[in-house]
Amino acid sequence: MRRAFLLIVIIGIVMAIAVREIGLHRKIPLETAYVGTRGATVWNSTAEVRGSVAKLPYGQPVQIFQRDGSHVLINAVPAIHGWVRSKDLLSPALWQAALQLDKTTKNMEVQARGHTYVRSNLHMRPGLQWEVISTAPGGTPVDVFERKPVENIESQLHRSAASAPNIDDWWLVRASVKNAGSISGWLLARFVKLDLPEPLPRYQSSEDITIVAWFEINRAVDSTGAVMPEYLVMGTRDGEGRPCDFSLIRVYTWSPVRHHYATAFVERGLCGSLPVETTPAATPGGAAYFSFANIGLNGRENREYEMKLTSVRRIDAGANAARKGKRR
Numbered sequence: 001m002r003r004a005f006l007l008i009v010i011i012g013i014v015m016a017i018a019v020r021e022i023g024l025h026r027k028i029p030l031e032t033a034y035v036g037t038r039g040a041t042v043w044n045s046t047a048e049v050r051g052s053v054a055k056l057p058y059g060q061p062v063q064i065f066q067r068d069g070s071h072v073l074i075n076a077v078p079a080i081h082g083w084v085r086s087k088d089l090l091s092p093a094l095w096q097a098a099l100q101l102d103k104t105t106k107n108m109e110v111q112a113r114g115h116t117y118v119r120s121n122l123h124m125r126p127g128l129q130w131e132v133i134s135t136a137p138g139g140t141p142v143d144v145f146e147r148k149p150v151e152n153i154e155s156q157l158h159r160s161a162a163s164a165p166n167i168d169d170w171w172l173v174r175a176s177v178k179n180a181g182s183i184s185g186w187l188l189a190r191f192v193k194l195d196l197p198e199p200l201p202r203y204q205s206s207e208d209i210t211i212v213a214w215f216e217i218n219r220a221v222d223s224t225g226a227v228m229p230e231y232l233v234m235g236t237r238d239g240e241g242r243p244c245d246f247s248l249i250r251v252y253t254w255s256p257v258r259h260h261y262a263t264a265f266v267e268r269g270l271c272g273s274l275p276v277e278t279t280p281a282a283t284p285g286g287a288a289y290f291s292f293a294n295i296g297l298n299g300r301e302n303r304e305y306e307m308k309l310t311s312v313r314r315i316d317a318g319a320n321a322a323r324k325g326k327r328r
Contacts, residue, residue, distance in 0.1 A: 029063035029075070033089040037135045038180050040089065042082035046071045053082040058134060058180035062089065090133065097124060098133045102184040105145055105174045111213040111234075111274050112144040114194040116175070122185025126150045126170035133185045136175045142192060146172040146274050147212070147245050167241025190240070199261050200231060203252065209235040212246050213276055218307055219284040220254040228254035230264075232290055232307075234276060244271035244295065253310045265312035271295040272303075285309050291316075 035056045042053040046068050056062065056076055062084070066073035071083045090098065101124070118138045123130045126148040136142070152166040169189035177183050196204065196211060204211050217232040230253045234246035249272075251265035273293045281288040291304040296318075304316040313319075 029065050030067070031064050032092055033062055033064055033072075033074075034092070034095040035060040035062065035084075035088060036090040036095075036133060037088050038137075038177060040084045042074070042076070042080055042084055043071075044082055046083050050083075054080045056080070056084070058177070058183070059095075064089075087132075090131075094124065094131055094133070098183070098185070101133075102174070102182065105143075105172065105184040108145045109275055109277060110143045110145065111215075111276060112194050112211075114142055114144065114192045116140045116142060116187075117191050117193055120187045120191040122173070122175060122183060122187050123170075124185065126172075126186040127153060129153050130186070134175070134177060134180060134183045136177050136183075136187070140178070141176045142171075142173040142187075144171050144173050144192070144194075144213075147189065148172070148186070149241050149243070165241075169240045197229070197231075199252070200233065203233075203250070203261075203263075204235070207250075209237055209248065209250075211235045213274060215276065215278045215290070216280060217251065217278060217288045217290065218253070218281040218286070220256055221284050222254065222256045222259065224259075227284060230254055232276075232278065234272060234274075234292075245274045246270065246272045251307065251312050264310040265307075281307070 035058055037058070039058055040056045042056060043050045044053050060076060062074040062076045064072045064074055067086070068083070070086055072086050072089070073082070074084055075081050116136050116138055120136050120140075121132045122134045122136060124133055127150045148170045149167045150170055152168050170186045171189045171192060172184070172186055173192070174182055174184045194211065196214065200211060200214060211233055213234040215232045216229045218230040220228050220230055222228055231251070233250040233252065234248075235250065236242060236244070236247045238244075238247065247268065247270050249265065249267040249270065250263060252261045253264040254260075255262055271294055276290055276292040279289040286308075288307040289305065291302060294301050294303050301318055302316060303314060303318070306313055306315045
């Protein structure tokens, strides 16, 4: 009798699953979406007490069949059915835009490298009001490409007309998110700590500057035979919300005889913009080049520089005019 009862229960469960499967496959999906954030948990119901069915990875396409408040009923390959949070999914348009942004950063020169301090949201555009593409946990490595100062939307709603705007710095980054891969997006700059190579942290502290970009522009062969990197550095002494990405340049070169770094080039009074484009020297001590956009007295200009050994000079069309101006 007991075996018969158990058999009836099992048959009932199988039939219920079969009916659900048939109904779900016959039903036309409302739309297609893609898993965002760092993945999505699929639940067997929307109740407070519920069970986990599966974990979907970032970028997994799903079909949406029903909406219930903050959750949607989805179907995913292979044979995964259940409920996920709506905010864990990206629309097809947003997903394509995210793919295009990632493609764009792959063709850009990295300006700085660092890692996230804390859990940080990657947005489609700079600003808290824009869609979140993914979430990077604390300690996530990031490559930095651009900076945008944006007024904080919350302070914008509450500040008076006479008060100064509260500006946040946003960085366009490519994050190496665990279990999700490479994802590009905009995040708040204050959530990132830059991983400066030696000896740049010491120079940043002693010269009271904030380094925003650096590049291995050249190399020097030490008397011991070691090859030492030489650095081009862009920095500022202003805080967040500044109109310029950087206001000064430093070039640090290695002394093969004295076995230490020295400042070979300094330029101040700039209003430079990222990204900086560089052509590092092909051989130690060879010719290297870098350029960037700057806002000068005559408006926007493109500045180009050449480095040979420890000598750095400006070589663009405005260089001669700048020298004449200094002699007057």
